[in-house]
Amino acid sequence: MNFRRINALAKKELKKTFREPAILFMIILFPIVFVLTFGVSFGGLGGSQPTYHVGVVNMDSAGSEGLSQAFIEAMANTKLLHVQIYADNHTAQDALSQGKIQAVVIIPADFSQSLNSYHAAPNNPGSWINATVMLYLDKGSIFATQAVPPIIQNVLAAFLSRKAAPSPVNVEISSLIEARRFSTFEFMAPGMFTFASIFLIMMVAQSFTQDRENGMLKRIRITPITPAEFITSQVLSYMFIALIQAVLVFAAAYLMGFRPAVNFYAYLLAFILILIFSLSNVGFGLITATVSKTSGAATGISFLFILPQLFLGTFVGSSLSSTAQTVGRFVPSYYVTDALTSLFLRGASITSPTIIFDFGIVTLSCFAILAIGIILYAKCFKI
């Protein structure tokens, strides 16, 4: 490896990026893929109702004989909530911070006692023993914070057969004060970091096809640069571009008020994730360049990779149908956004299982896509 050669070519690629305003839109393929992806994403293909995963910690001192069991059943019977029982608050909070569930319901020790007092004298609020059901919400999900509280409130009201206040059991949304501080923009922000990098696919595809068209690839091949040096220079330059994109997007988000209360390591991991993610975009770009005869065609074909990554895996993904969310698990951007959401909004630790899982999937898939791109391009065009 001659790092001078790598450095020279990487610098050239960066100069090109900053000097050429070269993003052209395919006029036919783009709308078709756009409409199809949009249809899958927002058309409710599969038609299923949204379901929220809710963890329940039952601390009712009446135990299994208590009314809390009936309350849990009532929640499950709504079909809107998928209830999962946790032994303690710590385990449930851990699952919440990793995005495994969207809310935690803590049934208090005096739950049955409260309800019994209510049933004994329904019209005498003064004799009721008041209890509070605590509700913790996934701060990374705008939908959970909006949808889950009224569902729980309604279940409780129906359970008590009491639609108007006062009520012996109140729902206190523990994280609501914090959750309400998040604007829609903040909910979208983690996806935006992923979003920016995806357009590298088009840049890479255009660059490689242009160099082939104007004879530069041939000229480079005549020099002593090795294929490994050439590919390394390209990958490094695009990773650097991805880093700049991430910094700029973050700076803009910061200006817009996105200031997650996380430590340095969370930021570091976020940037590492984006850098690794950029490898898959270089890979998709190379695949695009392999099948494209001209740079114009490369622009259009690149959207075949850009749109699924965009709609199924970035901030747009937060409002997808369940079908689209399932399909989204097959695109790397989904795991990047999920990890960033867990880090920035849910406050997950960088060593939490979800983050490690997402990081592993992103790393494996991105390196695999890059390898496929290099092999295909090298096979067809002899780098």
Added chain:
Amino acid sequence: MDKFAIVLENVVKRFGDVVAVNGVSFKVAWGELFGLLGPNGAGKTTTVNMLCGLLKPTSGFVSVGGYDVQRENAKVKGFIGVCPQETAVYPYLTGLENVELFGNLYALDKETLRKRRDMLLEKLGLTQEAGRKVEKYSGGMKRRLSIVLALIHNPQIIFLDEPTVGMDPQSRRAVWEFMRELKGEGKTILLTTHYMEEAETLCDRVGIIDYGRLIALDAPKNLISKHGVRNLEEVFIKLTGRRIREET
């Protein structure tokens, strides 16, 4: 050192059913300026691409500088300079940046790179415009810059594939003069051109290739004399006919 700088022995190159080069054999001595002539699509560029290692011959043997181009391509790359038929320069870089990029790809030390860069830009009349982006250059300037890129590492064997296409007469004369200087320095040059005057003026020997076959090989004055015509262009027309050819 091998006696010949360039050797082709019975070289064949097929692209599917098309035979682009059909049994071509010739040798170019060290320090010789050799012209490879032929109509469009005759097989000149395919031959040059095989000499550079960009294309693998279907059969036959190709050596450059005594090295088998297929087996020892890495050794060949270090001492050949190639000015391809396409005006292959980066339009978004300045002339200077293009030259420095290629100097770095050949891992030249800074001082050597600076000296070679300044000398070549001066010789080819690009010093004044070196700081401008290449996209602003005229076609002739881009061709001259392409020659600079081919020569930045001071190669011993130089392949110039139609280097003067699109140049005005002044530029063309300047390039001719420069080619003579290179020859004077002992460089071996293989030149392909459609300008018969250029070949007649510069080349020690020329080979005329048509439909992939080498149909003539001699010094220009010998070919003129042998065919009883006034100049090389008439030799060329006599041997290849008047039918218009197109690249395929």
